[in-house]
Amino acid sequence: MITREATEKDLEILLEFEQGIVFAERPFNSTLIDGEIHYYDLNEFIKSPDATLIVVEDDDEIVASGYALIKTSEKDYNNFKSYAYLGFMYVKPEYRGKGINKIITDELVSWSTSRGITEVRLDVYAENESAVKAYEKAGFEPLLLTMRLKS
Template identity: 80%
Template sequence: MITREATEKDLEILLEFEQGVVAAERPFNSTLIEGKIHYYDLNSLIQSSDATVIVAEENDEVIASGYALIKESEKYYNQFEKYSYLGFMYVKPEHRGKGINKVITDELISWSKSRGISEVRLDVYAQNESAIKAYEKAGFEPHLLTMRLK
């Protein structure tokens, strides 16, 4: 398996992965609209100097993805002016359980550090226990829980 930066040639498979992310998140979020949803502007992320989209390939097949996007922090934080936000973490179902998500996460963190970014954040649904455990294993700690009232 290799990891590399995504290109515009990967957009078709990345759009499929995006729908895989949506399908995985639907059980955790009853407020999502029905049908196809686009969370990301993948082409903009691929082209941005403040972002990277990483894919994992095995036997010339793209099997996983993730992105890091440098964002400005709120002015009330005194320890960092910018942080890296990770998202679009997806591994094809038949390749899960092999540590691929950790490889991509490590690559995104490394990319962030190479740009002088020390704060890395991501969002995960509170009920998604397997994802929470995986991110905790990678060194992430819970920080904020969004609450809602119907």
């Protein structure tokens, strides 16, 4: 398996991955609208100097994806000015459980640290136990739990 930066030629499969993420997240988020949803501007991640969108290939087939985006801290009291936000983490179902998410995470963290970024964050649904465990294996720890009340 190899990792590489995504290109515009990869957009068709990446858009399929995006819908796979939406499908996987629907059970954890009752606020999502029905139908097709687009979370990301994938083309922007490909072009932006402040982002990297990577894919993992197995025998010339794209089997996984993830991005890192450098963001500015919105809080003046944080001890960091910028951080890397990771997202679009998707592994095809038949490739899950093989350490591919860790490969992606390591690659994105490495990209971030090469740009002087020491703070790396991501969001995961608290009830998505398999994803939480995967990120904990990669060294992440819970920081904040967002709660909601539907009135």
